[in-house]
Amino acid sequence: MSPSRFDFEAQRDRMVRDQIAARGITNPRLLEAMRHVPRHLFVTPDLYTLAYEDHPLPIQENQTISQPYMVAYMLQLLALDGHEIVLEIGTGSGYQTALLCALCARVLSIERFPSLAREADLRLHHLGIQNYEILVGDGSSGLPDRAPFDAIIVSAAAPKLPQSLCDQLSEGGKMTIPLAGGWRHAYQQLVLVERRDGGFKVHHCGAVMFVPLVGEEGYKSE
Numbered sequence: 001m002s003p004s005r006f007d008f009e010a011q012r013d014r015m016v017r018d019q020i021a022a023r024g025i026t027n028p029r030l031l032e033a034m035r036h037v038p039r040h041l042f043v044t045p046d047l048y049t050l051a052y053e054d055h056p057l058p059i060q061e062n063q064t065i066s067q068p069y070m071v072a073y074m075l076q077l078l079a080l081d082g083h084e085i086v087l088e089i090g091t092g093s094g095y096q097t098a099l100l101c102a103l104c105a106r107v108l109s110i111e112r113f114p115s116l117a118r119e120a121d122l123r124l125h126h127l128g129i130q131n132y133e134i135l136v137g138d139g140s141s142g143l144p145d146r147a148p149f150d151a152i153i154v155s156a157a158a159p160k161l162p163q164s165l166c167d168q169l170s171e172g173g174k175m176t177i178p179l180a181g182g183w184r185h186a187y188q189q190l191v192l193v194e195r196r197d198g199g200f201k202v203h204h205c206g207a208v209m210f211v212p213l214v215g216e217e218g219y220k221s222e
């Protein structure tokens, strides 16, 4: 067991330098948060050695923790300045939740699997993170009772843009969401929705691959 194999801090520095900064992510607060959050603690111990590699990894319930670069890319699109209330849909492992907690004022995160929600909550709690709430349920229609949100980040792919999520953005608010495209939903693309001047601007941000958003405004089943 060589010391370097388990030097997670050095692995994180390398991940940020070679996968994140090297691909054009420049937001200093985001790069700092990624250097800090121990991604290996968000996967099972057998995957610790792969936690800082350039790809997604499996988590429980047949779901995935996204590739680090994809998380960074979505977070950079939101351009958070630290004052925002953010809604996250699809807590998964809680890794992205931990980054959000470092980048905004408060995070409300919804996960449809109770077991994932519970484990993510435990991890964040052990890391001493406090500015979040994790709720169990279908987040595809957002959280109308707690709206509006300065930003919404959806970590699972929807068949089409959920109108209720757009309506829960505050003026000037931003949402990133992967959407299905093409014949038989053959591919997915990431979009950035901005609410401004009484309307919504939609920017297309490239091809991506996410697990399905399952629920009322998502797919009816996996």
Ligand code: SAH
Pocket (backbone or CB within 6 Å): 063, 064, 065, 066, 089, 090, 091, 092, 093, 094, 095, 096, 097, 110, 111, 112, 113, 116, 137, 138, 139, 140, 155, 156, 211, 212, 213, 214, 215, 216, 218
């Ligand atoms: N960003 C996460 C990755 C999440 S994978 C991480 O860092 O680990 C996407 C998650 O979305 C899965 O856990 C899945 O269960 C959840 N999900 C899918 N549809 C959902 C819905 N309608 N409401 C809430 N969570 C949902």
